Amino acid sequence: MKVQAIVNPVSRSGKKVFKAFKPLLKGKFVLEETFTEYRGHATELAAESDAELIFVFGGDGTLNEVVNGLVHNVRFPLVAPTFGGSGCDIARSLKIEKNPKRRVEEVIRKMESGGSHRVFLSRVDTADGGRFFIGVSDAGFGAEVALRFDRWRRLGRMGYAIAVLETLKNFKSRKVRFRADDDVYSMDITMVVFARTPYFGGGMLISPNSDPVSREAKVILLKDVGKLRFLANFPKVYSGEHLKMDEVVELTVKNLYIDSPGLPVEAEGEFVGRTPAIYTITEAYVNFV
Incomplete structure (x- = not known):
């Protein structure tokens, strides 16, 4: 072979x-x-x-x-x-x-x-281009972190923490309108996560209920949260305990459309573009062993 x-x-x-x-x-x-x-x-x-x-x-x-x-x-x-x-x-x-x-x-x-595990790929399409991905993509805070992480990538998990702190200094949540399958939402949002796998960011258990073999995704919404409360609860993301916070919402979806313009979007650490963005689970697949 x-x-x-x-x-x-x-x-x-x-x-x-x-x-x-x-x-x-x-x-x-x-x-x-x-x-x-x-x-x-x-x-x-x-x-x-x-x-x-x-x-x-x-x-x-x-x-x-x-x-x-x-x-x-x-x-x-x-x-x-x-x-x-x-x-x-x-x-x-x-x-x-x-x-x-x-x-x-x-x-x-x-x-x-x-x-082998057959994993159907997700795809995100933005105003600037699109990309297939396996696991996690997000819009908002996490994508801003990904843009900064390139500078600190050599430090691994410590570098990611530094990028989070740098981003947090000037970041402000904003009103975001989006559609999850047939339901329309509008709320102050820090980050929208489309997750097919549990982990992102070098070991963060962002979506513990995600299953890559499933044909559905979890959407994790981090609503408006103060900086001190964000920092105090940040370690919870490594255990999945963040899902118990009042500011965190979990949805199960097949499609997601973020209507509000201008939010940065990343997929598996790679910058894709800015919203509006459409997320779908495609018929394209990869067989993993």
């Missing part, structure tokens, strides 16, 4: 993790090594791949690029994420093995038993 390794050498640990996996993969498969050289390169590599299985060595951004390429690949290769980046929230949500030897064994076992 031909296996392609797509490695992001700039990722916090992508190159290092691939080094640990390489001898294990070469012992089991015909291995093609490819290294990304610029933003968007993983999308091109995935679209052109003739492999039956793609191992991804990078964070959620690299994996997101890969799936955006695979929607144009008629061969439908299997995809094996790894813990090879600063976030790895998709790998965490899919509950894959972290240890290289056990991970390779897990992939082989799943392929032999037909135990």
Whole structure:
């Protein structure tokens, strides 16, 4: 079987993790090594791949690029994420093995038993463009944080916390009008999250009730909240306890339309554009092992 390794050498640990996996993969498969050289390169590599299985060595951004390429690949290769980046929230949500030897064994076992996970991709379309994604996208505060996080990405979770504090200094909630399936809402909002997987932001359990195999999404709304209360309750997002706050609302949807203009939108750490934005769960899918 031909296996392609797509490695992001700039990722916090992508190159290092691939080094640990390489001898294990070469012992089991015909291995093609490819290294990304610029933003968007993983999308091109995935679209052109003739492999039956793609191992991804990078964070959620690299994996997101890969799936955006695979929607144009008629061969439908299997995809094996790894813990090879600063976030790895998709790998965490899919509950894959972290240890290289056990991970390779897990992939082989799943392929032999037909135990892949078919995940239908979500898509967000904004005034500036669109993007497929696997797990989490948000508009508002979280997207502002993502824009700042690029500067601190090398610090991992600590860098994300710094980006949160920087964003919080000048951020103000605003009146947002949106439609969740057939229901229309208008309220003061800090952040709107469209979640198909539980984790984002490097281990935050933003949507504990999300299931990537489901054809529905959870929308997590953070309403207007004071800065001190935000900071006092921020640690709760790592355990999912934030859902108990009065300012947090959880909805179950298939489609979401944010009507209010100008909110920044990100998907899996990548800036997409600004609202208005339409979220859908598409018929495009990826088979993960």
